Amino acid sequence: MLRRVFGYDEFRGEQREIVEHVIGGGDALVLMPTGGGKSLCYQIPALVRDGVGVVISPLIALMQDQVDALRALGVRAGFLNSTQDVDEQRLVQAEFVAGRLDVLYLAPERLRNEATLRLLDRGRVSLFAIDEAHCVAQWGHDFRPDYLMLSQLHERWPDVPRIALTATATEATRQEIATRLDLTAARHFVASFDRPNIQYRIAGKVEPRKQLLELLRGEHKGDAGIVYCLSRASVEKTAGFLTEQGVEALPYHAGLDPRTRAAHQSRFLREDGLVMVATIAFGMGIDKPDVRFVAHLDLPKSVEGYYQETGRAGRDGLPSTAWLAYGLQDVVQQRKMINGSEGDAAHRRRLVAHLDAMLALCETVECRRARLLAYFGQSASESCGNCDTCLAPPETWDGTVAAQKILSTVVRLKRERNQKFGAGQIIDILLGRKTAKVIQFDHDRLSVFGIGTELKEAEWRGVLRQLLAQGLIGVEGEYGTLVLTEGSDEVLRGRRQVPLRRDPVRAKPARAARADSSRRSGAPADLPPELEPLFERLRAWRAEAAREQGIPAYMVFHDATLRQMAVSGPTTLEELSGISGVGENKLAKYGEGILAVLAAEPADATPDEDATSDEDAAAPGVS
Known part of the structure; x- marks a missing residue:
C-alpha cells in the first residue's frame, strides 16, 4: 500500500510499527514532528482494515485540501462539515454507509450531534484517528473544548482502534492527552523531535521589520514563508510594510472576515513565493511542504507553541530557517499579560513556567537544538552545527555589578521618591540623561544618576532583559513598572553572581543545513x-x-x-x-x-x- 498508493519504498522511523499496531486493532498515542509522516500512520491502516477510517480534525478550513490530496493519490476520501450544503452532505453520508469511502473527515464538534453518531453506527468504522490531539490539553496553546468529548468514542465503539496524533507534547501533556481521551492503556510512540534541516536563530530585536526584510532579501528571496506577530495590528502593519518593499505578503488574523481569511489561505497554499503574516490563528494543519522560513516578530508564549509554529517550515526536508526577533519589551509584555490573565494562581504559575522555558531557550549560550530537544525529554549531541549558538557561539560575562546598579536604581526610586518606573526611565537615569521626564521628577539628583555610562543603551536593555528572564527583577501593573523579586536581595547583597550572555556580531549564516548521516532514505x-x-x-x-x-x-x-x-x-x-x-x-x-x-x-x-x-x-x- 505504501508503494502502490503513496509511492514510497520504505517507512520512516516508527511508522511501520505504528501502522502494524493499529492494523492489528491496537490503540496508539503518537508524537511525531511536523513533516514526520503522521498522516500515513492512520491512512494506511484505514486502507488495509475493513471499513472507513474516521479522522477527527479541528481544521474545517483545510478539510477540502486534505481530501483533495488523498483523492489525487486514488484514495476514496470525503468530509462532513458546515461548509457543505444539504445535498453535498447527503451524498457523503450515502457513500459512507455504502462503504464507498476509505477515509472520512469530521470536526470534533460534529460528534455533539446525535445524528452523526447514528450515522457512524450505520456504517462500518475501521478506526478513529484523532488528529492534532494536543487540542485536548486544557491549558495548551490550541485548546478546543470539543476535544474533551472524544473519550466517548471508546465508550460507544469499544472494538474500534483509536490513534491520537500530535506534533507537540511534553511528558505532562502526553499524560493529559491519554487521560482525557481514555487512552491510558494505549501504546505510546514518541519519535525524535529533531528537525535537522531547520536552522534555529534568535536575534536581538532592534528594528524587527527591517531585520525581517534583510532576512527575506538576503536569504529567502522569492521563498514561501510565514511571519508570526502577536497582535492583529502588528500583522497588518508588517504585511503592509513587506508589500511596500516589494515582497508579496498577505495578512491573516481572526479580525478579518471569514471569506478574506479563506482567500488568503488558499492563495498561500496554491501560489509559489507568498509570505503569510499572521497571528497564531494560522498554521495548524498547513501541509505546504516548501515553506522555507518561519519568522517570529514577537516572543512566543511557550516552547510548545514555538516548536509547533517553526515546524511548519521545511516539511519537504530541504534547508529552512526558524528566525525569531526577541527583545526586552517582549519579556515585559509577556509578564504583564500573565499578571493580568484570567484564571487562578495555579493557571498563572503554568503560564510563568511556559514563559520561563521559552526565555531559557532564548538566553541559552548552549546549542539551541539541544535545549529544545531537552524540553521534550530527548537528549542530543552537545553541538548541532545548525543553530546560531553553534555557528557563532556567544560569550558570557559577569553582569553582577551591572545588575546591582539596575536594582539599586529601582530601590532608590521606591525609597526616596516612592515611585516605580519602567525600563526606559531606569536606563535614562543610569546613563545620566537629563530628559524632560528625568528633570520633572528630579531623578538627576539621585545618587545612582549617571553611574552606568560604561554600557550603551542597547547593552543595558540586554541586561534588563536577562534579569527579567532569570526572575531577578519583576514587572507589575498596566505600565510595566519594574519591581524587586525574591532573588533581587541576594544580588544586591553580593550573595549571588549574575552571569549574562553577550551576543556576538554575527556574519551572515550559511543557508545550507548541517549534513546529517541519519537523514532518511x-x-x-x-x-x-x-x-x-x-x-x-x-x-x-x-x-x-x-x-x-x-x-x-x-x-x-x-x-x-x-x-x-x-x-x-x-x-x-x-x-x-x-x-x-x-x-x-x-x-x-x-x-x-x-x-x-x-x-x-x-x-x-x-x-x-x-x-x-x-x-x-x-x-x-x-x-
Missing part, C-alpha cells in the same frame, strides 16, 4: 547547478497541471520529488515509478507528461549551448 536529492533549468521546467509543468485541476502545486508532486526526477533523469514509466513520491495513480495520471518534459530540449537552447550559461535560469526559491 529518499531525502531530497542534491541539485547540481546545470540541472536547475530542468528543475524549473518541471516546476512550470507542475504549476500548469495544478492550475488545470484547481489544486495546490504540491498535491501534484513535492519539490523534493521533482529534484529527484531532474537528478535521476528517468526515460521510461518503469524508471519513473522508482522515484520517491510517485505512486500508481500519479504515475498513470502524470507519467507521460513528466517524461515529455524530461526529454524535451529547452525552448531557447541550441545544440552546442551550455545549459548553465543563463544565470537567470533558476527562479527564486531554488535552494
Whole structure:
C-alpha cells in the first residue's frame, strides 16, 4: 500500500510499527514532528482494515485540501462539515454507509450531534484517528473544548482502534492527552523531535521589520514563508510594510472576515513565493511542504507553541530557517499579560513556567537544538552545527555589578521618591540623561544618576532583559513598572553572581543545513547547478497541471520529488515509478507528461549551448 498508493519504498522511523499496531486493532498515542509522516500512520491502516477510517480534525478550513490530496493519490476520501450544503452532505453520508469511502473527515464538534453518531453506527468504522490531539490539553496553546468529548468514542465503539496524533507534547501533556481521551492503556510512540534541516536563530530585536526584510532579501528571496506577530495590528502593519518593499505578503488574523481569511489561505497554499503574516490563528494543519522560513516578530508564549509554529517550515526536508526577533519589551509584555490573565494562581504559575522555558531557550549560550530537544525529554549531541549558538557561539560575562546598579536604581526610586518606573526611565537615569521626564521628577539628583555610562543603551536593555528572564527583577501593573523579586536581595547583597550572555556580531549564516548521516532514505536529492533549468521546467509543468485541476502545486508532486526526477533523469514509466513520491495513480495520471518534459530540449537552447550559461535560469526559491 505504501508503494502502490503513496509511492514510497520504505517507512520512516516508527511508522511501520505504528501502522502494524493499529492494523492489528491496537490503540496508539503518537508524537511525531511536523513533516514526520503522521498522516500515513492512520491512512494506511484505514486502507488495509475493513471499513472507513474516521479522522477527527479541528481544521474545517483545510478539510477540502486534505481530501483533495488523498483523492489525487486514488484514495476514496470525503468530509462532513458546515461548509457543505444539504445535498453535498447527503451524498457523503450515502457513500459512507455504502462503504464507498476509505477515509472520512469530521470536526470534533460534529460528534455533539446525535445524528452523526447514528450515522457512524450505520456504517462500518475501521478506526478513529484523532488528529492534532494536543487540542485536548486544557491549558495548551490550541485548546478546543470539543476535544474533551472524544473519550466517548471508546465508550460507544469499544472494538474500534483509536490513534491520537500530535506534533507537540511534553511528558505532562502526553499524560493529559491519554487521560482525557481514555487512552491510558494505549501504546505510546514518541519519535525524535529533531528537525535537522531547520536552522534555529534568535536575534536581538532592534528594528524587527527591517531585520525581517534583510532576512527575506538576503536569504529567502522569492521563498514561501510565514511571519508570526502577536497582535492583529502588528500583522497588518508588517504585511503592509513587506508589500511596500516589494515582497508579496498577505495578512491573516481572526479580525478579518471569514471569506478574506479563506482567500488568503488558499492563495498561500496554491501560489509559489507568498509570505503569510499572521497571528497564531494560522498554521495548524498547513501541509505546504516548501515553506522555507518561519519568522517570529514577537516572543512566543511557550516552547510548545514555538516548536509547533517553526515546524511548519521545511516539511519537504530541504534547508529552512526558524528566525525569531526577541527583545526586552517582549519579556515585559509577556509578564504583564500573565499578571493580568484570567484564571487562578495555579493557571498563572503554568503560564510563568511556559514563559520561563521559552526565555531559557532564548538566553541559552548552549546549542539551541539541544535545549529544545531537552524540553521534550530527548537528549542530543552537545553541538548541532545548525543553530546560531553553534555557528557563532556567544560569550558570557559577569553582569553582577551591572545588575546591582539596575536594582539599586529601582530601590532608590521606591525609597526616596516612592515611585516605580519602567525600563526606559531606569536606563535614562543610569546613563545620566537629563530628559524632560528625568528633570520633572528630579531623578538627576539621585545618587545612582549617571553611574552606568560604561554600557550603551542597547547593552543595558540586554541586561534588563536577562534579569527579567532569570526572575531577578519583576514587572507589575498596566505600565510595566519594574519591581524587586525574591532573588533581587541576594544580588544586591553580593550573595549571588549574575552571569549574562553577550551576543556576538554575527556574519551572515550559511543557508545550507548541517549534513546529517541519519537523514532518511529518499531525502531530497542534491541539485547540481546545470540541472536547475530542468528543475524549473518541471516546476512550470507542475504549476500548469495544478492550475488545470484547481489544486495546490504540491498535491501534484513535492519539490523534493521533482529534484529527484531532474537528478535521476528517468526515460521510461518503469524508471519513473522508482522515484520517491510517485505512486500508481500519479504515475498513470502524470507519467507521460513528466517524461515529455524530461526529454524535451529547452525552448531557447541550441545544440552546442551550455545549459548553465543563463544565470537567470533558476527562479527564486531554488535552494
